[in-house]
Amino acid sequence: HCLLCQLRKPLKQPVVSKPIISLGVMTRLQIDLIDMRTRPDVVSVDVVYCWILHCIDHFSKFTWAYPLENKSAKEVVVHNTLVSRFIACSFYGINTRTSDTTKATPYEIMFGQHPRGDSEFWKIVKH
Template sequence: MLAEISSQYSWIPKFVVEIFLKHCFACQVRKPVKQQVVSKSIISLGVMNRLQIDLIDMRTRPDVVSNDIVYQWILNCVDHFSKFSWAYPLQNKSASEVAKRLRELFYVFGPPRLLHSDNGREFVADVIQDLKVSFPGMYFVRGRPRHPQSQGCVERANGVLTAALGKWLTTTKSLN
């Protein structure tokens, strides 16, 4: 509305237009109503109650321009309650390598009650399903397809981790 009025009456100062719009009843009625996004927040009751996992692709990073990278993926695991994060370098994103790293984590810290992942093939494979047999008290939850907001905690942690790694890779010129 402000841009509309300013384009027709450019000689009127902006603060005068804002005062007019604030007191104009018709302008207030015509203002679009902002829709509130209804989201159901995830509640965690303790440490290792819900663990969100995701993979970060390091092959497409702008600060990594070489093809001789040993570790091309990072398995990022975030405890939803404490926001504590574990990151494991992976040579490929095979389900067996992901399962191996998850077992290492679970043997040290214990398995979570809920393991929350996206629908990537590396998280749906039989090797990952075998974790259910090894850790019978653990449940698997998958987010909606093509909806990263369903596991926002690990997605935010991915952003923080990639930003920090990008700075480190740029300053050290290291690829691994």
């Protein structure tokens, strides 16, 4: 290869040699802020919440999401706990899906029991 080709050739990025190890539930969290302002199909002038605070427990893979009006530190810390039912249903599906790695659901790892559906709850309450 010529000198110009060698100079243009991208450098190889080093691969992370150590995996991220989590020793238990709630010992390591991944937190992301998702900007919904760039989604014209989702956000309109009437929408108050333009950000989503997304949290994942690294060990159990349990997932939370909270709508935010802005990304200020105060708003992130004192988040609004009203999650739309569409997001809640999606996260319920994620949190109750069995993982190939752990052979359990994130819900089971997080709370030590199987998640109960509404029908199971009402059966218990009636008896």
